[in-house]
Amino acid sequence: MEFLLDSLLSAALLVLSLDPELLSIVGVSLRVSGTSTFLTTILGVPLGFWIAFSTFPGKRFLITCLNTLLAVPTVVIGLFVYSFISRKGMLGSLELLYTQKAMLIGQILLILPLVTTLTVAAISRIDERYGRTAKTLGANQWQTAWVIFREARFAVVAAVIAAYGRVIAEVGISMMLGGNARGFTRTMTTAMALEYDKGEFTLAVALGIILLGLSFGVNLLFHFFQGRSRV
Amino acid sequence: MLYSISNLIKIYENRTVLKIDALGIEQNRIYGLLGPNGAGKTTLINILGFLESPTTGEIYYRSKKVVYSESLLQDLRKTVVVVDQTPILFSTSVYKNLEFGLKVRKKPGKERDFIIQEALDLVGMRTFMHAPAHRLSGGETQRVALARALALSPQVLMCDEPTASVDVENQAAIIKILDDINREKKITILFTTHDRSQAAALAHQILFLNNGMLTNGSRENLFRANVRKLEDKKIQLRINGGLQFILPDNKKLPEGRIRIVIDPEKLSLSKLGEDPPMENSATGKIIQVGEEKEKIRLVVDLGIQIILFTSKQAYRSQRPMVGDRVEVIFPPDSFRGL
Numbered sequence: 001m002e003f004l005l006d007s008l009l010s011a012a013l014l015v016l017s018l019d020p021e022l023l024s025i026v027g028v029s030l031r032v033s034g035t036s037t038f039l040t041t042i043l044g045v046p047l048g049f050w051i052a053f054s055t056f057p058g059k060r061f062l063i064t065c066l067n068t069l070l071a072v073p074t075v076v077i078g079l080f081v082y083s084f085i086s087r088k089g090m091l092g093s094l095e096l097l098y099t100q101k102a103m104l105i106g107q108i109l110l111i112l113p114l115v116t117t118l119t120v121a122a123i124s125r126i127d128e129r130y131g132r133t134a135k136t137l138g139a140n141q142w143q144t145a146w147v148i149f150r151e152a153r154f155a156v157v158a159a160v161i162a163a164y165g166r167v168i169a170e171v172g173i174s175m176m177l178g179g180n181a182r183g184f185t186r187t188m189t190t191a192m193a194l195e196y197d198k199g200e201f202t203l204a205v206a207l208g209i210i211l212l213g214l215s216f217g218v219n220l221l222f223h224f225f226q227g228r229s230r231v
Numbered sequence: 232m233l234y235s236i237s238n239l240i241k242i243y244e245n246r247t248v249l250k251i252d253a254l255g256i257e258q259n260r261i262y263g264l265l266g267p268n269g270a271g272k273t274t275l276i277n278i279l280g281f282l283e284s285p286t287t288g289e290i291y292y293r294s295k296k297v298v299y300s301e302s303l304l305q306d307l308r309k310t311v312v313v314v315d316q317t318p319i320l321f322s323t324s325v326y327k328n329l330e331f332g333l334k335v336r337k338k339p340g341k342e343r344d345f346i347i348q349e350a351l352d353l354v355g356m357r358t359f360m361h362a363p364a365h366r367l368s369g370g371e372t373q374r375v376a377l378a379r380a381l382a383l384s385p386q387v388l389m390c391d392e393p394t395a396s397v398d399v400e401n402q403a404a405i406i407k408i409l410d411d412i413n414r415e416k417k418i419t420i421l422f423t424t425h426d427r428s429q430a431a432a433l434a435h436q437i438l439f440l441n442n443g444m445l446t447n448g449s450r451e452n453l454f455r456a457n458v459r460k461l462e463d464k465k466i467q468l469r470i471n472g473g474l475q476f477i478l479p480d481n482k483k484l485p486e487g488r489i490r491i492v493i494d495p496e497k498l499s500l501s502k503l504g505e506d507p508p509m510e511n512s513a514t515g516k517i518i519q520v521g522e523e524k525e526k527i528r529l530v531v532d533l534g535i536q537i538i539l540f541t542s543k544q545a546y547r548s549q550r551p552m553v554g555d556r557v558e559v560i561f562p563p564d565s566f567r568g569l
Contacts, residue, residue: 132282132315137335137379138305138309141332
């Protein structure tokens with residue numbers, strides 16, 4: 001018990017003193033997760049919108065596949081990307097392994113199905129009368145699509161926030177593809193794993209406190225937007 | 232002629248939901264579209280509002296044949312607006328809801344502002360201009376939806392049961408709005424309803440739809456009946472297992488269960504006790520009397536509700552009142568098999 005309290009106290013001091021190493025780790029985490037979420041949003045939201053809005057053979061099968069991908073562990077994605085970008089891999093010449101770019105690729109693959117399926121669900125839930133109403137008011141197809149998207153906006157934002165929460169807390173991809181290089185690819189989760197291996201708990205607990213705080217913030221946002229989407 | 236329709240058929244999943252041989256809709260008139268649930272009223276409204284295409288058939292709109300390509304339909308939709316039975320407002324303010332169609336039509340900002348205020352004035356909802364649309368009641372939503380349509384100055388307004396989901400106060404307000412805009416703005420209106428008296432009060436012409444087909448008004452008394460041939464070249468007709476009539480066999484009604492229509496224009500009334508009971512008559516109580524155009528419409532409860540029309544002159548001579556017991560006479564030619 002004393003050990004835990006000591007660790008928590010030291011961690012709190014580390015957070016309050018704005019320790020440079022701690023800030024560097026948090027910075028890398030936020031930057032990589034933010035970028036991957038941003039890029040996934042650009043890809044996944046239009047993809048989800050297109051899947052929901054259009055009819056094509058195999059649509060149900062595609063949605064089932066995307067739903068299946070939601071359950072893929074991060075280490076499997078890490079391994080999959082590794083096989084492509086390692087020196088012997090198909091894309092080995094690009095020298096992506098153990099870079100933030102490699103982490104981005106892995107994280108995008110991780111949350112693309114999540115953003116896409118949640119967008120499909122958000123758009124599909126929108127009453128079809130919105131589209132009809134927009135049409136009868138003279139809207140063209142793009143304007144009609146915009147009306148539907150606008151009605152689903154809160155649910156789509158909630159999907160993006162959920163995706164951000166997933167990447168900021170993942171460890172497998174960052175470890176396997178980033179390599180946990182100090183000041184470069186070391187994220188909060190990989191740093192915590194390393195500190196645990198070393199038996200140094202102060203930094204690990206400090207990072208845990210920050211991660212928990214971030215998760216709490218993300219969840220607050222998520223529930224706010226989910227609540228708005230039910231209005 | 233604003234619309235000219237010929238041989239229109241709409242099929243959903245191998246089921247013909249609409250089959251109209253010919254229909255013309257004139258400009259600046261109000262049309263009431265009556266019919267039971269599933270008669271095809273909404274489908275017809277959607278087709279005339281260019282939101283759905285017919286499976287086969289031709290529609291001429293303002294003397295031009297309608298071609299079902301999305302880009303051409305978009306232009307047509309800018310002159311015809313459909314207001315749904317339970318209209319949906321975008322989840323933003325009332326003002327933005329009305330602004331949407333005007334923005335689509337690229338109206339400048341100041342003009343938009345003026346039009347929106349005018350349209351909301353027309354439906355008595357100006358005070359709600361900046362209210363969030365999702366906070367409005369059913370009647371208010373219906374009125375804002377009407378204002379949203381009227382702001383676009385359409386040539387045709389299609390309303391699918393405009394008073395179905397609103398209270399009595401709002402019903403009267405909506406009927407008045409539709410009447411006013413037809414007279415003042417010369418907008419052609421086509422509305423669906425179950426309420427015959429409402430249709431009669433508002434519409435210049437009533438169209439009846441039954442099983443996807445346009446019928447004349449006389450098909451209002453539509454029943455299931457059992458037909459049985461008798462020995463003396465007569466047939467026995469039993470309606471809904473109750474009322475029974477003996478008719479000459481020249482009616483050519485098939486034996487067994489059929490659907491029949493009793494023409495309300497051919498029925499007549501006599502007050503009980505005035506004359507001896509006649510063949511093929513039934514007694515019952517008058518439950519409704521109303522004026523419909525140039526005639527008097529009566530609803531008589533004979534175990535089943537029978538509607539009949541009588542001239543004003545004939546009505547004045549008898550003056551049957553609600554609650555009076557009367558004898559309804561069914562001449563053989565009032566029955567028609569379907």
